Amino acid sequence: MTGVTGLGEEVLPKLVELLHELMPRARILALLTNPVGTFAATQARDALAVANSLGLKLHVISASTEGEFDAAFAKLIEVHAEGLVIAGDILFTSHMSELVALTVKYKVPAIYQRREFATAGGLISYGSSLAYTHRLAGVYAGRILKGEKPADLPVQQTTKVELCINLATAKALGITVPVPLISRADEVIK
Numbered sequence: 001m002t003g004v005t006g007l008g009e010e011v012l013p014k015l016v017e018l019l020h021e022l023m024p025r026a027r028i029l030a031l032l033t034n035p036v037g038t039f040a041a042t043q044a045r046d047a048l049a050v051a052n053s054l055g056l057k058l059h060v061i062s063a064s065t066e067g068e069f070d071a072a073f074a075k076l077i078e079v080h081a082e083g084l085v086i087a088g089d090i091l092f093t094s095h096m097s098e099l100v101a102l103t104v105k106y107k108v109p110a111i112y113q114r115r116e117f118a119t120a121g122g123l124i125s126y127g128s129s130l131a132y133t134h135r136l137a138g139v140y141a142g143r144i145l146k147g148e149k150p151a152d153l154p155v156q157q158t159t160k161v162e163l164c165i166n167l168a169t170a171k172a173l174g175i176t177v178p179v180p181l182i183s184r185a186d187e188v189i190k
Contacts, residue, residue: 001058002138008065009086010048011113011127011128011187012085012113013047013049013050013114015048015111016050016051016054016085017054018111018126022083022109022123022124022175023082023083027082028041028058028059028079029059029082030076031043031047031059031061032063032072032084032086034064034089036039036064037089037104038091039087040062040087040089040143047060047087049076057126061078061079064091065091066098068090070102072166073102073105076108077106082108082109083108083109083110083111084109084110084111086111088114088127093114096120100120101121101124109173112124113125114127115127118164118187119164121166123169123173124165125162125163125164126162127162128158128161129158129160129162129186130163133160158172163185163186163187164186167182170190175179
């Protein structure tokens with residue numbers, strides 16, 4: 001389906017901000033990117049800019065295959081990162097359970113761009129609402145079925161984002177989630 005796009009690299013700076021809000025005493029964070037991904041350079045640049053504005057040190061860690069995940073997490077420990085931002089990338093989404101398992105194994109608080117990570121045991125997620133994006137695609141398809149020409153229809157970008165917090169994971173990590181953050185969440189998993 002063409003004509004509908006979600007928010008991707010646009011929300012990455014907010015991930016850094018939310019992780020900082022969740023863990024205000026953390027001073028060193030890491031960003032996991034796929035260096036061969038389309039938006040890796042933009043993701044790193046934007047995350048570094050917001051980290052600098054918050055007085056945080058941010059290490060960019062890369063993995064371009066599932067086989068590189070263990071080395072990326074070893075690097076995370078080596079740089080003493082207190083939290084991890086996992087950038088939006090199809091590689092990471094397709095290996096969601098492995099990444100969540102690694103964050104649990106290494107006891108590292110992590111934020112993701114897809115709600116499914118938090119529902120799979122990840123700590124927190126913030127990104128485009130897939131349900132809303134699918135709804136827009138359905139409306140778009142309906143317009144085409146009613147006779148509108150796809151070439152005449154503008155590309156639509158979803159603007160609805162959702163914040164999901166997994167309190168069970170927070171408890172396992174010894175993190176107390178601030179009440180203002182919980183009150184803004186679209187979904188809280190207990």
